[in-house]
Amino acid sequence: DTGVGKSSIVCRFVQDHFDHNISPTIFHSLAPMYYRGSAAAVIVYDITKQDSFHTLKKWVKELKEHGPERIVVAIAGNKCDLSDIREVPLKDAKEYAESIGAIVVETSAKNAINIEELFQGI
Numbered sequence: 001d002t003g004v005g006k007s008s009i010v011c012r013f014v015q016d017h018f019d020h021n022i023s024p025t026i027f028h029s030l031a032p033m034y035y036r037g038s039a040a041a042v043i044v045y046d047i048t049k050q051d052s053f054h055t056l057k058k059w060v061k062e063l064k065e066h067g068p069e070r071i072v073v074a075i076a077g078n079k080c081d082l083s084d085i086r087e088v089p090l091k092d093a094k095e096y097a098e099s100i101g102a103i104v105v106e107t108s109a110k111n112a113i114n115i116e117e118l119f120q121g122i
């Protein structure tokens with residue numbers, strides 16, 4: 001979903017840096033260009049937004065239908081530094097991930113939590 005922290009996770013992983021005012025990326029229509037031929041996909045939701053977890057499930061469906069066969073899927077529940085305003089229980093994410101054979105981890109691009117583990121997991 002928009003604003004869940006995709007760019008921030010990449011920025012944290014590649015540059016070990018966090019930007020509070022990062023600009024939005026226009027993305028959905030270009031997604032097939034990125035996942036075609038990919039060995040792995042990281043799908044990100046925001047643990048403080050139930051809607052973003054719902055959107056994540058749509059992305060998984062799209063990947064299963066149109067993505068490469070046997071693509072490795074990793075689910076990142078980002079913004080875990082905001083767990084006091086959490087809307088998505090980790091248990092829900094774990095159950096869903098298990099049902100689709102995906103890796104799941106809660107991350108914080110802001111506080112550099114589990115970013116390394118996310119990519120190592122893949």
Ligand SMILES: Nc1nc2c(ncn2[C@@H]2O[C@H](COP(=O)(O)OP(=O)(O)OP(=O)(O)O)[C@@H](O)[C@H]2O)c(=O)[nH]1
Nearest residue numbers: 002003004005006007008020024025079108109110
């Ligand atoms: N508290 C907190 N804020 C975060 C975290 N990651 C990203 N943000 C903030 O969330 C907002 C959106 O981050 P982006 O990295 O642009 O999210 P995106 O998913 O790439 O967004 P789009 O490009 O719009 O799809 C920014 O204000 C970030 O600073 C995090 O781990 N914790």
